[in-house]
Amino acid sequence: MDFGFSLSPSSAIDLDKVDLSLYRRLEQTVPDIRSCIACGSCSATCMAADYSGMSVRKLILNLQRGADVKKMLSCCMLCGKCTMVCPRGINTRKLILDVCRYYSDNKL
Amino acid sequence: MIYQGKQKIWSDYQKEIPDNHWFYVRSCIRQSFFPASEGHFVKIVRDLLGKDLYETPHHTTCGGIAYHSDTIPQETAMTIVARQFSLMKEAGYKNLVTSCITSFGNYTEILETWREFPELETRIREHLWKACRREFDKPEYVAHASDVVYKLRNEIAEKAKFRLVNHETGEPLRIVEHIGCHYSKMFPHKGVGGAEYPCVLSGMVESWGGKVIDYPERRHCCGFGFRQYLVKANRGYSVSNTHKKFESMEPFHPDLIITNCPGCPYFLDRWQYVISEQTGKTYGQNGHGIPALTYEELAGLVLGYDPWDLGLQIHQVGPEPLLDKMGIAYDPARKYLGLDEKDIMKPGLPTVLKCY
Numbered sequence: 001m002d003f004g005f006s007l008s009p010s011s012a013i014d015l016d017k018v019d020l021s022l023y024r025r026l027e028q029t030v031p032d033i034r035s036c037i038a039c040g041s042c043s044a045t046c047m048a049a050d051y052s053g054m055s056v057r058k059l060i061l062n063l064q065r066g067a068d069v070k071k072m073l074s075c076c077m078l079c080g081k082c083t084m085v086c087p088r089g090i091n092t093r094k095l096i097l098d099v100c101r102y103y104s105d106n107k108l
Numbered sequence: 109m110i111y112q113g114k115q116k117i118w119s120d121y122q123k124e125i126p127d128n129h130w131f132y133v134r135s136c137i138r139q140s141f142f143p144a145s146e147g148h149f150v151k152i153v154r155d156l157l158g159k160d161l162y163e164t165p166h167h168t169t170c171g172g173i174a175y176h177s178d179t180i181p182q183e184t185a186m187t188i189v190a191r192q193f194s195l196m197k198e199a200g201y202k203n204l205v206t207s208c209i210t211s212f213g214n215y216t217e218i219l220e221t222w223r224e225f226p227e228l229e230t231r232i233r234e235h236l237w238k239a240c241r242r243e244f245d246k247p248e249y250v251a252h253a254s255d256v257v258y259k260l261r262n263e264i265a266e267k268a269k270f271r272l273v274n275h276e277t278g279e280p281l282r283i284v285e286h287i288g289c290h291y292s293k294m295f296p297h298k299g300v301g302g303a304e305y306p307c308v309l310s311g312m313v314e315s316w317g318g319k320v321i322d323y324p325e326r327r328h329c330c331g332f333g334f335r336q337y338l339v340k341a342n343r344g345y346s347v348s349n350t351h352k353k354f355e356s357m358e359p360f361h362p363d364l365i366i367t368n369c370p371g372c373p374y375f376l377d378r379w380q381y382v383i384s385e386q387t388g389k390t391y392g393q394n395g396h397g398i399p400a401l402t403y404e405e406l407a408g409l410v411l412g413y414d415p416w417d418l419g420l421q422i423h424q425v426g427p428e429p430l431l432d433k434m435g436i437a438y439d440p441a442r443k444y445l446g447l448d449e450k451d452i453m454k455p456g457l458p459t460v461l462k463c464y
Contacts, residue, residue, distance in 0.1 A: 001385045001459075005343040007351055 018066030022102050026063065029098050032090040036060050042082035042092055048075045056082045056092045063099070070108070073099060121302040125259040126249055131201035132163040133192055135208035136173065138370045138402075144419035145404040146207050149253055152407055157263055162199055167192055172210040176334040182221070183232065189218050190236045193244035204247040205256055209369035212252040213290030216298050219246060250298075252291060254368035254403050258300060258308045261315040269412030272318030272364075275435030280319040281363040284398070285309035286353075286376065288369025289329050309366050312403060316410050318364075325356035331379065332371030347386075350379040354391050354398075361393075364430055365400040376400040381424045384460040395462035397425030409436060416442050421452075426463040440464065 026033050042056035043049050052075035062069050073096060082092040102108075130153075134146050154161045170192065171185035196204060206212045222229035236242050257264070272281045287306045292299025301307035310320040331349030336342045353376070367373040380397040384390050392398045400423070401409075408418045415436060420427040421443045431438050443464075446452045457463055 003343070003382060003386070004340050005347065007383070007386060008344050008348040010348070010352060010355075012352070 013065050013067075015065070020064075020066050022099065023063045023066070025102060026095065026098055030091060030095045032088065033060060033063075033095060035088045036090060037088060039087060041085045041087060045081045045085045047079060047081065048077055051075075056095070059096075059099075069099065070103060073103075121300075121305060123255075123298065123300055125251055125255045125300075126203045127159075127259055129160045129201060130162070130203045130205040130251070130256065131196040131199060131247075132161050132205045132253070133167050133170070133207065133211065134163065135206075135211065135370050136169045138207055141370060141374045141422075142402050142405065142419055143422060144408075144417060145402045148408045148413065148418060149207070149257070149404045152264070152404070152411065153256060153260065156267065156411070157260055159260075161205070162201055164195055164199060167195055170206075170208070170211040170214050172208070172214040173334065175214065176210065177338055178335070182218075183228075183235070185214060186218050186221075186228070186232045187235045187239065189215060190232050190244050191240065191242060193246060194236065194242040196247060197243070197245045202245075202248040204250045205253055206250070207253050209252060209288030209290045210371075212250065212298075213294050215247075215250050216295050219250065220295065222246070252308075252368065254291075254308050254312075255300060257403055257407055258311050261312045264407055264411060265315045268316060268410045270410055270434050270436055272313060272316045272406075272410070272434070274363075274433045276433075280317055281430075281433060282321050282361060283313045283318040284321050284323070284326075284357050284360075284362040284365045285313060286330060286365060286367045286369075286372050287327075288367065288372055291368060309368055309403060312406070313366065316406075321357065321360045321362055323357045323360050325353045328353050328356075330367070330369070330372040330375045332369075332375050337371075337375075346375065347379050347382055350375055351383055354380070354383065357398075358391050362398050363433060364406075365398055366403055366406050367400060368403050373400045373402050377424045381458050381461050384458060388460055390461055392425070393429065395460075396429050397461055399423065399425050399427045399430045401427070409434065412436075414438070414442075416445070417447070425461070428464045 038057050038061065040057045046054055048054040054072055054075040059069050059072055076096055078093060078096065080093045086092060138145055150161060153159050168188065171180060171188040174180040175182060175185040204215065206215060236244065272283065273279065274281060287309060292303045292306050296303035299306050299308065313320050329349055330353065331346040333346060336345040365376050367376065377400040380391065390397055405418050405420065409415065415427060415431055415438050444452050444454045
């Protein structure tokens with residue numbers, strides 16, 4: 001029956017069902033990822049952020065939720081400013097390179 | 109945390125509710141959605157429990173729907189509300205009881221605004237005087253009708269003929285309680301239990317023998333939200349909210365939903381039909397839906413009023429599975445007879461949602 005409106009797809013994420021293998025691997029290779037406090041300093045200093053939506057804070061959040069981050073990564077220029085400003089000293093540059101390596105290893 | 113500390117924090121979440129002498133204002137929409145609810149509230153409180161509850165035919169809408177739909181400015185809503193206060197002053201009452209959650213939120217918001225901006229109250233006094241030569245006193249206390257039933261829940265339990273228990277198994281019924289957003293999400297200290305732990309409905313359920321279900325989306329909005337419902341093209345947002353709640357409560361197999369807002373029981377009831385037609389899914393047992401009742405209807409059932417006099421036939425989801433569980437006798441032949449025994453006509457049956 002057509003009511004003239006329909007259900008919107010749910011944006012809920014079931015953490016019991018998503019694939020967290022990438023995040024688990026990063027916890028091994030870049031253990032500092034667990035100390036991120038989501039302050040957003042990385043995003044504030046990112047040169048690509050204003051034009052492309054690149055944000056390391058968002059990247060980590062998406063990794064924790066098992067979401068795809070390929071499109072966001074393609075905008076990173078690897079300048080390393082996010083690493084310099086991180087108050088928790090997370091090696092964000094290595095984090096980004098590791099994620100790229102994961103996608104490359106798995107031919108994703 | 110030590111026990112005394114917990115008790116102290118919990119006491120901050122309580123509110124004193126006067127136990128008598130109320131000026132009752134009805135809702136604009138509840139009498140068409142649940143035609144017998146307000147009448148039975150008056151019957152229970154005034155006639156059965158002998159309390160002083162006064163209502164006047166001269167009161168009007170509080171302007172809440174128009175205000176939340178952006179069709180009138182708040183000053184207009186304030187002047188309408190000021191007129192209700194003047195009616196209360198004329199009748200000699202100081203405790204205002206509203207039937208509608210939006211009205212409760214509207215009255216509370218206006219009183220809080222006047223407290224912050226007294227010059228606005230002065231201006232509204234002038235507007236009211238110019239418009240209809242009336243003067244008003246602010247109420248000493250504003251309660252929602254569910255606060256009153258919560259206050260009287262034990263007196264109702266003493267007079268109860270049925271309990272919220274499966275009469276065959278003796279198990280308490282599993283009940284979802286849904287609090288209207290405007291009850292305590294706007295001003296947490298105005299609701300029993302605040303915004304985080306509102307217990308106005310769970311208190312009733314527990315007093316009457318039921319078991320309250322705690323599920324992940326318990327405090328999520330029902331989906332009414334005025335602007336997302338009033339425009340047809342936006343109703344997808346509304347039904348999606350309700351769908352999210354039903355998906356969340358489904359694993360807990362609720363027998364019943366109880367609410368204290370005009371919009372919530374309407375949408376939690378009617379959207380079950382829409383969801384069943386759109387997705388083929390139903391949430392009750394054996395293809396039925398989950399009955400969504402108002403607290404007055406539930407109090408009426410517990411007190412032994414006839415389900416058809418309570419207007420349960422107006423609901424989209426049939427109440428019969430619930431009545432069977434509670435062991436309440438009903439006459440199927442009387443279902444679609446009005447109070448004057450006139451045929452109110454049987455509606456067409458949905459294709460998916462099972463109804464009697």
